[in-house]
Structures are given as structure tokens and as C-alpha cells.
Amino acid sequence: MTAERAPFTVRVTPWVLLIGGVIGLAAALVLTVEKIALLKDSSYIPTCSLNPVLSCGSIMKTPQAELLGFPNPLLGIVGFSVVVTTGVAVLGGATLPRWYWLGLQAGSGLGVVFVHWLIYQSLYVIGALCPYCLVVWAVTIAVFWYTTLRNLGNGSRTAIGYHSVVLVLWYSAIGAAVLQRFWDYWKTVL
Numbered sequence: 698m699t700a701e702r703a704p705f706t707v708r709v710t711p712w713v714l715l716i717g718g719v720i721g722l723a724a725a726l727v728l729t730v731e732k733i734a735l736l737k738d739s740s741y742i743p744t745c746s747l748n749p750v751l752s753c754g755s756i757m758k759t760p761q762a763e764l765l766g767f768p769n770p771l772l773g774i775v776g777f778s779v780v781v782t783t784g785v786a787v788l789g790g791a792t793l794p795r796w797y798w799l800g801l802q803a804g805s806g807l808g809v810v811f812v813h814w815l816i817y818q819s820l821y822v823i824g825a826l827c828p829y830c831l832v833v834w835a836v837t838i839a840v841f842w843y844t845t846l847r848n849l850g851n852g853s854r855t856a857i858g859y860h861s862v863v864l865v866l867w868y869s870a871i872g873a874a875v876l877q878r879f880w881d882y883w884k885t886v887l
Contacts, residue, residue: 704850705857706846706849706857709843710843710844710846711784712788713843714780714784714787714840714844715781717780718777718778718780718781718782718783718784718836719777721776721833721837722774722780722781724773724829724830724833725833727745727829728769728827728830728833729768729770729771729774731745731757732757732770735758745827745828745829747828748882749825749882750826751825752827753827753829753830755825756819756823756827756830761818761822769815772811776804779801783801798847798848802848805841805845809838809841812834812837812838816834816874820875820878821878826875834871835868838864838867839864842863843860
């Protein structure tokens with residue numbers, strides 16, 4: 698099947714996986730380096746601690762940052778490595794079996810659930826945001842959405858027609874929650 702005749706999701710999903718995976722992997726690597734620096738020196742201020750709201754350091758010191766007993770960015774390194782590899786393989790012409798795509802769906806589904814739990818924790822329990830985590834959230838949502846569309850195939854014609862609208866609404870809802878939660882701070886900056 699040529700790229701011109703391939704369905705939209707078959708053409709776009711590998712690029713989303715490759716680009717999103719590289720961005721997510723870079724953010725996870727930076728977060729891991731920052732976490733190691735913080736473990737070495739508890740007075741270290743991570744480069745992503747910019748103000749009282751955008752404060753990685755305060756997030757990295759919470760139990761939520763090590764949900765499974767080790768730093769969460771390590772999950773990102775593993776997960777995004779798989780995502781990047783998948784994107785490269787498919788762009789290189791590999792035809793992956795259905796079970797593989799369903800496995801990627803399950804992994805990205807778990808990732809998106811975890812990300813939304815982290816969003817809630819950041820906004821309403823910890824009360825701070827991590828810029829690199831925001832990048833990971835955005836990428837994880839895109840990877841999940843386009844993997845879902847690809848796996849639904851022709852049964853998702855309506856969703857494919859509005860693929861970017863769904864992402865814009867999804868990101869807007871998160872952005873609105875961030876604005877609402879930290880409005881008292883944001884209005885002092887404006």
C-alpha cells in the first residue's frame with residue numbers, strides 16, 4: 698500500500714509516535730537527570746523550578762513522583778523508547794501484527810490514565826506544575842489518541858474527521874483546569 702493510498706491514520710500515526718516519542722523521551726530523560734541531581738543534593742533546585750506554580754522540585758519530593766517505588770520518569774524512558782521504536786519501524790516499512798498494536802493501545806491507555814491521575818495530583822493535591830511533565834502529558838495524550846484511531850481503522854471515520862478537534866478540546870479542558878486552579882497566581886503575573 699503506498700503512502701498516497703494508505704488511510705489517514707496509517708500515514709499519520711507513525712509520525713505522531715516518532716515525534717511525540719522523541720519529545721516525551723527527551724522530557725523523561727531531563728526529569729531523570731534532575732531527579733538524580735536532587736537525590737545527590739537535597740538543596741538542588743531543578744532547572745524547571747521557575748516560580749511557585751511551575752516548580753518541579755516541590756513535585757519531585759512527593760510520594761506521587763515515585764508511585765511504584767522508583768522515579769516516574771523511568772517509566773517514561775521505557776515507554777517512550779517503545780513508542781519511538783514503533784514509529785521508526787513503521788516508517789521504515791515494517792508491518793506490525795495486530796497483537797502488537799493492541800499492546801501499544803494497552804500501554805498508551807495505561808499511560809493516559811496515569812497522566813490524568815498525575816494531572817489531578819499536581820493540580821489539587823501537590824499544588825504545583827512541572828513544565829517537563831506538562832510536555833509528557835501532552836505527548837502521552839496524542840500517542841494514545843492516534844494509536845486509538847489507527848486501531849479503530851475505518852470504523853473511526855467520524856473521529857478521524859475531527860481528530861485534531863478532539864485533541865484541542867482535550868488539551869483545552871486541561872488548560873482550563875490549570876488556569877482555574879492557579880488563577881490567583883496567574884492574575885498577579887498579568
